Amino acid sequence: MKADQFQAPDYYNLDDLLSDEHKMVRDAAREWVKREVSPIIEEAAQKAEFPKQIINGLAEIGAFGPYIPEEYGCAGLDQISYGLIMQEIERGDSGVRSTASVQSSLVMYPIFKYGTEEQKKKYLPKLASGEMMGCFGLTEPDHGSNPSGMTTTFKDNGDHYLLNGAKMWISNAPFADIAVVWAKNEEGRIYGLIVERGMEGFTTPETHNKWSLRASATGELVFNNVKVPKENLMPEKSGLGAPLGCLDSARYGIAWGAIGAAMDCYDTALRYAKEREQFGKPIASFQLQQKKLAEMITEITKAQLLAWRLGVMRNEGTATSAQISMAKRNNVEMAINIAREARQILGGMGITGEYSIMRHSMNLESVITYEGTHDIHLLITGADITGIPAFQ
Numbered sequence: 001m002k003a004d005q006f007q008a009p010d011y012y013n014l015d016d017l018l019s020d021e022h023k024m025v026r027d028a029a030r031e032w033v034k035r036e037v038s039p040i041i042e043e044a045a046q047k048a049e050f051p052k053q054i055i056n057g058l059a060e061i062g063a064f065g066p067y068i069p070e071e072y073g074c075a076g077l078d079q080i081s082y083g084l085i086m087q088e089i090e091r092g093d094s095g096v097r098s099t100a101s102v103q104s105s106l107v108m109y110p111i112f113k114y115g116t117e118e119q120k121k122k123y124l125p126k127l128a129s130g131e132m133m134g135c136f137g138l139t140e141p142d143h144g145s146n147p148s149g150m151t152t153t154f155k156d157n158g159d160h161y162l163l164n165g166a167k168m169w170i171s172n173a174p175f176a177d178i179a180v181v182w183a184k185n186e187e188g189r190i191y192g193l194i195v196e197r198g199m200e201g202f203t204t205p206e207t208h209n210k211w212s213l214r215a216s217a218t219g220e221l222v223f224n225n226v227k228v229p230k231e232n233l234m235p236e237k238s239g240l241g242a243p244l245g246c247l248d249s250a251r252y253g254i255a256w257g258a259i260g261a262a263m264d265c266y267d268t269a270l271r272y273a274k275e276r277e278q279f280g281k282p283i284a285s286f287q288l289q290q291k292k293l294a295e296m297i298t299e300i301t302k303a304q305l306l307a308w309r310l311g312v313m314r315n316e317g318t319a320t321s322a323q324i325s326m327a328k329r330n331n332v333e334m335a336i337n338i339a340r341e342a343r344q345i346l347g348g349m350g351i352t353g354e355y356s357i358m359r360h361s362m363n364l365e366s367v368i369t370y371e372g373t374h375d376i377h378l379l380i381t382g383a384d385i386t387g388i389p390a391f392q
């Protein structure tokens with residue numbers, strides 16, 4: 001793969017909206033991605049392997065639970081810092097960002113928000129340092145966009161719960177030490193349970209043959225009469241709102257992350273277009289190529305403003321789930337369109353692993369589907385503005 005020459009586009013001087021701390025956090029993540037992710041990611045994706053050696057580095061740049069307080073071993077940063085870290089990591093690879101998103105928003109967030117003090121003390125510091133890795137089990141074979149139909153259940157069995165069912169498409173599952181699992185109790189109420197690797201009856205078969213997010217490990221979670229200690233139930237929130245609260249946090253991170261992938265594709269295409277000559281001139285001098293590049297930077301700039309404003313509202317605690325849906329949907333579509341156009345600017349070279357664009361393009365096919373599909377986010381906006389849900 002080519003040396004990483006990334007220059008981040010900032011057409012509207014968004015840096016002026018960031019604090020010194022934001023820029024410090026962002027620059028540290030950017031440098032780390034350049035040093036530790038760029039040189040190894042293409043090979044990891046080609047081999048379809050999660051590069052475990054980067055876990056410590058992810059922890060060091062604060063990518064695990066960045067907005068959780070320092071008393072639990074986390075960085076205690078604000079939401080914009082969290083977004084900027086996700087942007088930089090996804091600039092490297094959406095699969096690596098997925099690992100960090102799951103750990104932060106889907107494992108640490110529910111423990112922090114819905115867990116007991118004992119659970120927070122037991123798990124959060126180890127998850128922050130990367131000593132322990134987690135995954136999040138919501139999707140089931142027959143329940144994807146409609147998780148409320150889930151059939152995974154737990155029942156009271158004296159001093160423990162008995163958990164039965166299966167989850168699929170679970171990021172980090174093959175190597176996770178713990179799983180935050182959403183299941184219904186005997187009354188049909190959804191709760192989150194912390195299931196630990198090694199519990200009898202709990203297995204995590206890996207999902208193979210993915211053409212997308214190849215550097216992220218995906219698997220199933222299978223529960224066959226798993227005895228889960230009662231103290232592993234997260235008691236502070238139940239119902240579908242509990243997992244949806246986690247998804248809000250993760251979708252917010254994706255809205256920023258997608259900008260990173262788009263920035264990398266744009267920057268690569270711009271550099272290539274200025275260097276590559278055809279008909280005796282750089283291809284950047286042709287109007288058709290300029291149109292592509294000009295539209296890309298326009299869309300990136302709009303997405304950056306959307307993410308930044310959403311970050312301000314997240315810091316204030318006023319961002320609604322529907323506002324988060326809009327940003328996730330818009331920014332991922334923006335990135336996937338830019339990846340496709342950028343690939344064309346590179347001609348034949350665009351399909352090779354010499355450049356990151358094709359990998360981003362394939363990765364974004366998962367990003368546009370997980371954490372709520374593109375269609376579902378549109379329906380969320382539709383329901384929000386009309387007051388009429390059109391899901392059924």
Ligand SMILES: Cc1cc2nc3c(=O)[nH]c(=O)nc-3n(C[C@H](O)[C@H](O)[C@H](O)COP(=O)(O)OP(=O)(O)OC[C@H]3O[C@@H](n4cnc5c(N)ncnc54)[C@H](O)[C@@H]3O)c2cc1C
Binds near residue numbers: 144373374375
């Ligand atoms: C690589 C990868 C990693 C993932 N990681 C995780 C994870 O860590 N944890 C986890 O729990 N899940 C994870 N997922 C699952 C992901 O969230 C689901 O794939 C997603 O929610 C969609 O569910 P589905 O695949 O079952 O599609 P379906 O729900 O079957 O949807 C299929 C199509 O129908 C459309 N559709 C569905 N309902 C409606 C409707 N009412 N109106 C109009 N159109 C509709 C959808 O938009 C979609 O286009 C991951 C998925 C992938 C691909």
